[in-house]
Amino acid sequence: MSQVMISVRGLKRSFGKLEAVKDVSFDIQRGQVVGFIGANGAGKTTTMRMIATLETPDAGEVHICGEDAIDDPNAVRSKIGWVPDEFGRYQNMTIYEYLDFFARAFDYRDQERLNRIQEVMDFTGVTDLKDRFIDKLSKGQGQRVCLGRALLHDPEVLLMDEPAAGLDPKARMELKSLIRILAEEGKTIFISSHILSELSEICDTMIFLEQGQVLHHGGAEELKRGAKEGVCIKVKVLNDSKVLEEWVEMNPGVRLLDLNNKGGRLIFDEGSDELVAETLKRMINEGLQVIEFNREEKTLESAFVDLLNQAEDKELLTP
Numbered sequence: 001m002s003q004v005m006i007s008v009r010g011l012k013r014s015f016g017k018l019e020a021v022k023d024v025s026f027d028i029q030r031g032q033v034v035g036f037i038g039a040n041g042a043g044k045t046t047t048m049r050m051i052a053t054l055e056t057p058d059a060g061e062v063h064i065c066g067e068d069a070i071d072d073p074n075a076v077r078s079k080i081g082w083v084p085d086e087f088g089r090y091q092n093m094t095i096y097e098y099l100d101f102f103a104r105a106f107d108y109r110d111q112e113r114l115n116r117i118q119e120v121m122d123f124t125g126v127t128d129l130k131d132r133f134i135d136k137l138s139k140g141q142g143q144r145v146c147l148g149r150a151l152l153h154d155p156e157v158l159l160m161d162e163p164a165a166g167l168d169p170k171a172r173m174e175l176k177s178l179i180r181i182l183a184e185e186g187k188t189i190f191i192s193s194h195i196l197s198e199l200s201e202i203c204d205t206m207i208f209l210e211q212g213q214v215l216h217h218g219g220a221e222e223l224k225r226g227a228k229e230g231v232c233i234k235v236k237v238l239n240d241s242k243v244l245e246e247w248v249e250m251n252p253g254v255r256l257l258d259l260n261n262k263g264g265r266l267i268f269d270e271g272s273d274e275l276v277a278e279t280l281k282r283m284i285n286e287g288l289q290v291i292e293f294n295r296e297e298k299t300l301e302s303a304f305v306d307l308l309n310q311a312e313d314k315e316l317l318t319p
């Protein structure tokens with residue numbers, strides 16, 4: 001049975017005149033891995049800090065596993081693991097001492113504490129590093145220790161703010177595989193990033209935030225389908241490419257991008273296969289000497305840019 005683990009309703013937060021989070025609402029079901037995507041300054045960290053009980057909203061509600069984050073933050077804190085983008089790297093403290101400190105704070109005692117620390121060190125792959133000082137760790141090692149700390153009390157919900165930022169490709173792969181294992185265990189994972197491709201393959205669903213507002217909440221494929229520019233066909237012609245430009249001007253519903261002396265990209269506003277086939281056939285029948293057609297998959301990034309443009313056209317985004 002589905003269960004809402006994170007429920008956010010009408011969340012708002014301003015800093016002076018700046019409305020960092022304008023009116024954000026969404027529900028996240030148990031076991032979902034959710035990508036929280038947005039440009040720098042879109043309001044991701046502010047939203048996540050409100051979910052993590054670190055920031056008080058000006059308006060709105062947050063519930064985690066049914067617990068009210070504003071009325072009962074302690075109940076929420078026991079359900080969440082918070083992985084900030086940068087964690088406090090105390091001096092002269094080893095990884096083991098760091099995890100031991102937090103395990104004691106979570107009231108693990110005696111053998112149970114030793115066992116729990118060992119479990120998270122093994123899981124995050126830092127057992128061999130346990131005597132290293134945490135202020136001397138690399139970005140990736142530090143990130144693993146931070147994840148280990150967040151997992152000590154076995155939270156149901158994991159909130160990770162830009163966990164992949166600054167990691168090399170290998171560390172990123174390792175992080176993704178840890179996230180996958182946690183998701184298979186049934187944890188609900190909410191991860192922010194400003195890099196779309198970083199999250200698309202591990203997330204079940206994505207929430208796009210722009211200027212403190214949710215622009216899209218759904219899967220990657222849904223986003224691509226919903227994008228306005230349905231199909232892009234790269235065309236090379238033998239004629240002078242000016243002929244291609246003139247032909248496009250006479251054909252509504254098709255636009256030309258990236259024109260060069262060999263051709264360009266045809267963008268179909270409505271991208272049904274029938275329309276594409278009919279248009280390409282007409283193009284040849286009307287005298288264009290086509291030497292190559294190449295259908296290009298819409299990338300998630302360009303789908304997102306379309307979404308932004310559509311929102312701006314509809315004036316959904318307020319300045």
Ligand SMILES: Nc1ncnc2c1ncn2[C@@H]1O[C@H](COP(=O)(O)OP(=O)(O)OP(=O)(O)O)[C@@H](O)[C@H]1O
Binds near residue numbers: 015041042044
């Ligand atoms: N404590 C604060 N005081 C004043 N302004 C703040 C504060 N925290 C955030 N802001 C502003 O609120 C806006 C949203 O910031 P936030 O950190 O939530 O964005 P973000 O999407 O996480 O960005 P990034 O990807 O760069 O971390 C930004 O314009 C930021 O400068």
